[in-house]
Amino acid sequence: MQHQLMPLSFEPTALEPQISAETLSYHHGKHHAGYVNKLNSLIPGTEYENMTLEQIIKSASGPIFNNAAQVFNHDFYWKGLSPNATSPSAELAELLERDFGSLYAFQEAFLTAAAGHFGSGWTWLVITPEGKLEIRTTPNADTPLRGNETPLLTCDVWEHAYYIDYRNGRPDYLAQWWERINWNFVSDNLASVTNDPIAGYNQPCIRNDEVCDYVDAMQENERTPS
Ligand SMILES: [Fe+2]
Secondary structure, eight states, X not given: OOOOOOOOSSOTTTTTTTSOHHXXXXXXXXXXXXXXXXXXXXXXXXXXXXXOHHHHHHHOOHHHXXXXXXXXXXXXXXXXXOSSOOOOOHHHHHHHHHHHSSHHXXXXXXXXXXXXXXXXXXXXXXXXXXXOEEEEEEETTOOGGGTTOEEEEEEEOSXXXXXXXXXXXXXXXXXXXXXXXXXXXXXXXXXXXXXXXXXXXXXXXXXXXXXXXXXXXXXXXXXXXX
């Protein structure tokens, strides 16, 4: 199976000024693409050849794991960014307040963890099997997908994510990255865990019945307030 580089859903300049088109071009077109190409070169003839990305991540080690995990982590990172201003769903806001005290307190804790992570890696908002929101940092390519916690949001703290725009100023990058979070994506991830189709803004209703028609209408109304 050939793994594909996930196309971005926005234009190269769409995240400016926080993330420049040049950074986007290198990060997506060189680094992310590099992991995809490397993975595709490593798996032919191995037991991983016909596995999905998630199956590889859960069972591989060494270079195959590293490249597969980096593909997933980058897909997740890009989906978590938006050119447009977004805000957490009511359900997500409630859980952030419950587990961190407030959205601002979560922001402080998340950005502090990301700034303090030694070396390359990722910072995550996850939900535990018990339903608690937690902040995690993982080194290098490591990802929560290996464990039993579900990722809701990630920030890439590899230097390649910010060096062009912010040089070695990781905290400056983090503060600007925060402005581009796609809260619809985070809310939808939470909704998929809690199985509440009303909780996310873009969560598709999978049943073909009147309840789904109602939910779709509500969500459409929420996206396009009068
Ligand atoms: Fe990256």
